[in-house]
Amino acid sequence: MHTAVTLAVVISTCFLQNSLCERQRENKEAEGLKPGSATEMYGYKAISGDVFVMQCAKPFSTGLCGRLYNKSAGPEKSNWMRSDEETSSDRNQFIDDVAVKRCGNALCFLNVSAEHSGTYTCMTGGAMIRFSLEVLEKGSLGCGIKEKSGKTLVLGQGGQIHCPGVNCGNDSVVRGQNVSWYKNATPICAIKSRDIRVVDQQILHLGNVYENDSEDYFCDYTYSQGNGIHWTVRKHVKVSVISRDTDVPPRMIYPHSKETEEVELDQPHTLECRVQFGFQKTFDPIVEWRVSYHSNPEGTMEPMKMGQLQVNSRTIQEITLVRTAHISVVKLIHLDSTFTCLANNSVGNSNATVRLKRKPKASLTLVIACPLVSLLFLASLCITIHIYWLEITILYRVYRPFRETLTGKEFDAFVSYVPCPPSSEEVGGVHVTKEPLEVLLPRILEEKWGYRLCLLERDLLPGGAYAADVVWAIHSSRLLVCLMSPDYMSSTCLFELETGIRAMQQDACLRIILIWTNTGPVPATRTSLGTHLTAAKPSTNTTLSVPLSPGPPADTMPPVVRRAIRVLPALYWNPQDQGRMVTSSNSGSRFWRSLRKTLPMTPRGVSSGC
Ligand SMILES: *[C@@H]1O[C@H](CO)[C@@H](O)[C@H](O)[C@H]1NC(C)=O
Ligand SMILES: *[C@@H]1O[C@H](CO)[C@@H](O)[C@H](O)[C@H]1NC(C)=O
Ligand SMILES: *[C@@H]1O[C@H](CO)[C@@H](O)[C@H](O)[C@H]1NC(C)=O
Ligand SMILES: *[C@@H]1O[C@H](CO)[C@@H](O)[C@H](O)[C@H]1NC(C)=O
Numbered sequence: 190m191h192t193a194v195t196l197a198v199v200i201s202t203c204f205l206q207n208s209l210c211e212r213q214r215e216n217k218e219a220e221g222l223k224p225g226s227a228t229e230m231y232g233y234k235a236i237s238g239d240v241f242v243m244q245c246a247k248p249f250s251t252g253l254c255g256r257l258y259n260k261s262a263g264p265e266k267s268n269w270m271r272s273d274e275e276t277s278s279d280r281n282q283f284i285d286d287v288a289v290k291r292c293g294n295a296l297c298f299l300n301v302s303a304e305h306s307g308t309y310t311c312m313t314g315g316a317m318i319r320f321s322l323e324v325l326e327k328g329s330l331g332c333g334i335k336e337k338s339g340k341t342l343v344l345g346q347g348g349q350i351h352c353p354g355v356n357c358g359n360d361s362v363v364r365g366q367n368v369s370w371y372k373n374a375t376p377i378c379a380i381k382s383r384d385i386r387v388v389d390q391q392i393l394h395l396g397n398v399y400e401n402d403s404e405d406y407f408c409d410y411t412y413s414q415g416n417g418i419h420w421t422v423r424k425h426v427k428v429s430v431i432s433r434d435t436d437v438p439p440r441m442i443y444p445h446s447k448e449t450e451e452v453e454l455d456q457p458h459t460l461e462c463r464v465q466f467g468f469q470k471t472f473d474p475i476v477e478w479r480v481s482y483h484s485n486p487e488g489t490m491e492p493m494k495m496g497q498l499q500v501n502s503r504t505i506q507e508i509t510l511v512r513t514a515h516i517s518v519v520k521l522i523h524l525d526s527t528f529t530c531l532a533n534n535s536v537g538n539s540n541a542t543v544r545l546k547r548k549p550k551a552s553l554t555l556v557i558a559c560p561l562v563s564l565l566f567l568a569s570l571c572i573t574i575h576i577y578w579l580e581i582t583i584l585y586r587v588y589r590p591f592r593e594t595l596t597g598k599e600f601d602a603f604v605s606y607v608p609c610p611p612s613s614e615e616v617g618g619v620h621v622t623k624e625p626l627e628v629l630l631p632r633i634l635e636e637k638w639g640y641r642l643c644l645l646e647r648d649l650l651p652g653g654a655y656a657a658d659v660v661w662a663i664h665s666s667r668l669l670v671c672l673m674s675p676d677y678m679s680s681t682c683l684f685e686l687e688t689g690i691r692a693m694q695q696d697a698c699l700r701i702i703l704i705w706t707n708t709g710p711v712p713a714t715r716t717s718l719g720t721h722l723t724a725a726k727p728s729t730n731t732t733l734s735v736p737l738s739p740g741p742p743a744d745t746m747p748p749v750v751r752r753a754i755r756v757l758p759a760l761y762w763n764p765q766d767q768g769r770m771v772t773s774s775n776s777g778s779r780f781w782r783s784l785r786k787t788l789p790m791t792p793r794g795v796s797s798g799c
């Protein structure tokens with residue numbers, strides 16, 4: 190009894206479970222494979238090892254000519270998940286960007302395999318679409334290993350691409366129907382070209398193959414299993430375009446036919462041979478360097494030490510190869526040799542030669558000497574400018590158009606001199622008293638010509654500091670007149686000239702004129718160099734010029750003064766000029782005319798005191 194009850198329970202449980210399982214399975218099948226059912230589920234079949242693309246949209250029915258997928262759609266347009274049947278949990282870590290990645294609104298499988306079989310869900314615009322992917326082993330559609338997924342076409346010729354497996358199976362029901370073709374994502378029906386058309390649904394016919402026909406092609410067809418369930422089978426064909434085999438020998442690019450290269454003795458040298466080959470399906474190129482020494486009576490060519498054959502550039506129609514040969518040390522024998530680059534393919538061969546010649550040495554010395562010479566020239570120019578900077582600035586001031594100004598200038602001229610006693614002389618039996626120039630000059634300039642002079646002893650209040658007074662007086666004058674008597678050269682008055690030179694470098698409104706006089710006795714007490722100084726050239730031709738001045742004692746003179754007096758404008762005073770002044774009726778002697786020209790154009794006029 191007890192056992193009977195237990196048995197009954199076990200049997201009923203088993204029956205219940207069985208029927209439940211059965212119904213579940215039925216539900217699943219109906220759900221999963223009936224396209225267009227309430228849950229919108231679509232089925233794809235792919236072949237293992239293929240490239241497979243699944244877009245987040247209904248598979249397009251025949252005749253609509255839609256794209257394989259939308260390349261420009263962003264990742265937010267499709268949210269892919271993988272539904273794991275066993276755990277009922279959604280996984281989306283299956284996108285690894287290597288084998289499975291997003292492309293537009295689609296999932297792209299670069300090498301689809303059995304492990305990718307399963308259910309995928311994608312959300313787009315609020316709608317959820319489910320896909321069932323079944324990855325079949327190669328040959329399982331009935332064509333065996335024949336189903337090739339690669340095709341090679343020849344550039345410029347016609348070609349055909351077959352949809353693999355579409356004709357497999359001997360049952361008309363199993364055979365594929367309604368084939369759609371895609372070139373990459375573009376449906377063939379959208380390509381308006383006479384060069385591409387579909388023949389008999391399953392063959393893509395290309396009238397003329399271009400380089401851009403090298404692409405991934407897809408063909409879809411509907412696969413009916415006989416039980417009313419339709420799958421979309423998606424096949425991939427990788428098309429490569431190659432060129433027609435060349436019918437010409439290789440072309441030498443460098444050396445072209447006969448070249449000469451410059452080398453240096455005892456240095457290494459590398460020869461390079463560049464050859465262009467036309468495309469060949471079975472490509473067995475040869476590029477070699479040979480050398481023939483002219484001293485060798487037989488003139489045979491010997492192989493050289495060469496580098497690896499390298500690809501320089503490649504297009505679909507041609508390939509450029511490079512091979513180098515190395516001469517470790519260039520000797521005289523190499524200058525007397527011919528180097529030959531030989532190249533051949535199965536069509537024929539070509540060759541070109543290189544000879545070596547010595548690089549001219551002169552160019553090297555020129556390369557070094559030229560910059561060196563210009564550098565030295567520049568350096569000496571800089572040094573000259575540096576040394577003669579004072580002279581250059583003074584000459585610039587002297588020859589630059591002079592700006593007359595009255596602002597800040599109280600005097601027309603500052604006269605710098607060392608007083609000397611008047612002397613008398615017998616001229617033609619008449620006793621003539623000669624006035625020294627420092628007395629004569631103020632008298633004429635102030636009384637006759639109306640200039641306002643500054644004389645240190647007369648115009649400055651006694652008791653002031655000498656140096657400060659001089660600086661002030663020079664800065665307040667438009668012209669500094671220095672009476673260069675022998676006494677002056679050895680006196681402290683040179684300080685006034687030095688101050689003037691420094692002031693002139695700053696002040697564009699100050700000028701300096703030197704008047705060389707050699708009159709008057711030389712007081713032996715003041716300088717022992719007096720006799721030397723009397724040699725100072727008295728000039729009957731008084732000129733305003735930049736002359737060579739008499740050489741003053743070098744050691745007692747400040748260097749600035751010594752250099753400046755060589756370039757400062759100067760006049761030469763001759764006692765005979767004393768009576769020949771410029772008057773309204775008489776143009777006067779040259780000395781006075783020159784002096785008049787040097788003085789400022791407009792006198793300030795005489796007024797009292799400094
Ligand atoms: C592709 O995606 C872009 C961006 O989301 C959209 O603008 C375009 O209309 C889509 N094209 C097709 C044919 O669906
Ligand atoms: C695809 O993957 C299989 C194994 O997963 C491998 O044997 C095959 O070489 C791969 N094919 C390509 C084209 O990568
Ligand atoms: C045709 O199909 C039958 C069974 O459906 C199979 O036995 C036979 O081998 C097939 N023939 C070819 C050539 O595939
Ligand atoms: C193939 O297309 C025709 C019309 O173009 C249609 O009537 C037929 O049902 C399609 N076959 C399949 C299996 O989809």
Ligand SMILES: *[C@@H]1O[C@H](CO)[C@@H](O)[C@H](O)[C@H]1NC(C)=O
Pocket residue numbers: 399400401402
């Ligand atoms: C491919 O190249 C040919 C010739 O260069 C051109 O006429 C044709 O439009 C190109 N096709 C595509 C799809 O770009």
Ligand SMILES: *[C@@H]1O[C@H](CO)[C@@H](O)[C@H](O)[C@H]1NC(C)=O
Pocket residue numbers: 475533534535536537538
């Ligand atoms: C190309 O060169 C190799 C080696 O120098 C030679 O064996 C072969 O016959 C040559 N082929 C042609 C077509 O000249």
Ligand SMILES: *[C@@H]1O[C@H](CO)[C@@H](O)[C@H](O)[C@H]1NC(C)=O
Pocket residue numbers: 529531539540541
């Ligand atoms: C080099 O090419 C010329 C013709 O271009 C041929 O006469 C000559 O024999 C070739 N030299 C070698 C060494 O192959």
